[in-house]
Amino acid sequence: MAGGSGGADTADDTRTARSLAALSFAVTVIAVGVPVWLKTTEIYRAAILYGGIAGLQELELRVGAGARLEVLAEDGPAAERLAAGLAPLLPDCRLDGRSFTEAERGRLADAADPWAADDALNSVGESDHLRLIVLPERLAPSAAAPVMFGRYADVLVTPTVGAEQLAALLRQTVVGDVSDAVATRRVRSAPAYDLLVSVAAPRPLSPEPLWDGSGAAGRLLEPVIERLRPLANISVKSQHLYHADLGVRPGWDDTAGEYFLSEEQLSLVVTPLEARLGASVSGRPTLQFVVYVPAPAEQPLHLRPAGAADAFLSPRWGGVQVYNPPAGQETVDARRVVTVLVTQLRLLLGVPEPPPEAAVRPAGPSGLRGWELMALRRRRAVENVESARRNLASLAAMLEQISNIVIDDSVGAAVQDGVAAAEEAARYLAEGREADAYASSCRALANSERAIYDPSMLALLYFPDDQKYAIYIPLFLPVSIPVLMSLRSIWGWVRGAPEKVKAE
């Protein structure tokens, strides 16, 4: 029938048009709509150097890596023999030996004992790397020990010193890793500190201040602070606390005629005292040093068991010393107080202490020896790089685990700078450039802390992925249902099956 076939043709045409329309809707929703929706709801995440961070974990960091040790002796072959003997025992270090120059020989000729030789060799300037000086034959008998640590960057040894003993001593002090005791005691490495001296006097006798920061005490402390400047910027502050008690009652010893504090009492003293010291406003870590001047009714006050000084320190915090003024004096003896303070400061900074079998020269007014400064710089550089890479690793783990944290450009830049600085520090350390290594390691630590403690790094609260779907499904579902339902008829049209028409 003509009408029937014409009707069938138009029905086919309309079916084609309908199917194409439905197909265009489906294509728009699936091929255009879904990608646009995913793109517009995605979170900005700056690129993070995961590969660089993983590479940092592989770095082997040892304090002695690349340390340069130069052996000096009367004649070249003796120096080279000692250097060769030490090389297998100190595999990380770079050892070489030479004989004294003419100028050095001339200066040494006048020296009468090993310490004078130490001064003579450093009279024109301190060496920038560690030197092992083999004493000339005429000075050897006056040596106090086979290995002597001088005031500068020199270690003086007798010609007959054993290589194993020397290597062991060097490993313990200059080129070895930090022991656990030192690691728990020393303060966190930072480029600047506040040093707060608090004089606590429950009943001061005179209105004069007991500590004079601009007077004798300041003059004694200044060389120490200057000597530490390559390591950290230390600003010294002081305060007087009146009516500040220790919070514990000392015992009275009749036979010795003195008051005393026992060891258990000492552990209860620090925290109540700390509450009185006040909080600092600067962001720098504070090293607290308290000088306690007992009330006249409790003088003299000593600590039991008796020691060289009535002083103790709390690891990672600071030190407390008890000062008993001699009768009639009203101000503290600056030299005594500063000596104890500098001892405690050295312990808190993690200065290496040689064992008793080595002789150590008194440090002098600067309180710090050249080789100690070198060792501190190396140890801190290693500590900084280890902290930096730990921060970066935990940051990378966190960013990978939480997929909807926004990563700012500043965080990405900080990570990049941190990784570069850490790698640079490790490289300088291996080359023996301690000062550059320390500077780079400080930069690496600062960048890694800036990255991990960035305030923008809070995971999106109340917006996990399932909530994203929960928001958008009520918008898309009414649109998608007809589209999905029409897919069936499109499939039928594509296959060419006859359309199911309702019976008329």
Next chain:
Amino acid sequence: MLIVVNHIILMLADDMACNPRNPRPATVFNNANQHINVYGSDVEVDYRGDEVTVERLVRLLTGRLEPSTPPTKRLLTDDRSNVLIYMTGHGGDGFLKFQDAEEITSTELADAFEQMWQQRRYNNIFFMIDTCQAASMYEKFYSPNILAVASSQVGEDSLSHHLDSSLGVYVIDKYTYHALDFMEKLRKDSKKSMADFLRVCPRHQCVSTVGVRSDLFPRNPADVRVTEFFGSVRHVERTDRLVDLGDGDTETPVTVGTRVETAAPAPAGSYRYVAQFPVMS
């Protein structure tokens, strides 16, 4: 007072002490007979009112505060610090309510603790929570070295202790009342262990069952002293080998009490006070 004020960070959402309905302003007592004023003169509130939000708490725990935050509002702990966290309020299965407007979920708290662990900001954490269904808050923890105690199990309510008829509200929760009682009897050198503290408020006193989570804690609570978390005991070392500063080339004799006289700077002109009530005409 065993923990000193500068070692406590206190977040109080609603300042009940200064509430206009408080008949004794600036006081919050632990019982109707007004025995102990827990809002005493040495309490320092670090975060109050609108500052107490979930975001602030998570920022405080993870250290991601704004750079301008003062040190007293920061958690300045390191890997040797023992941290005590006490939370109380209204809660439910897996959440704690903040300010009637938001909630902190147990997963968020667990993630915050994990980040603290990654940043090495604690040695041990002791977590106390006193809300309804409090045990659900510690179920999700997965970081090591955490000991947790909750005042009630999932499905139970924590109840208040007694009513203060002069105020018209219930003044303290049962678990907090007995825990405070335990603490007040503690001396600085007390030998009580954490196991004793975890047994505080048994069922016949508290009606709800106290829950404990100790599988993340490496030591036996019976071997850990309460003063490790609540006390002020510090490990100290005696200083013995003194350094010798005396051997200097330029040895200046140090006299006791000398002072360097610095001339005071000349005053630059004269100053006078501004009039208190300036006439603007």
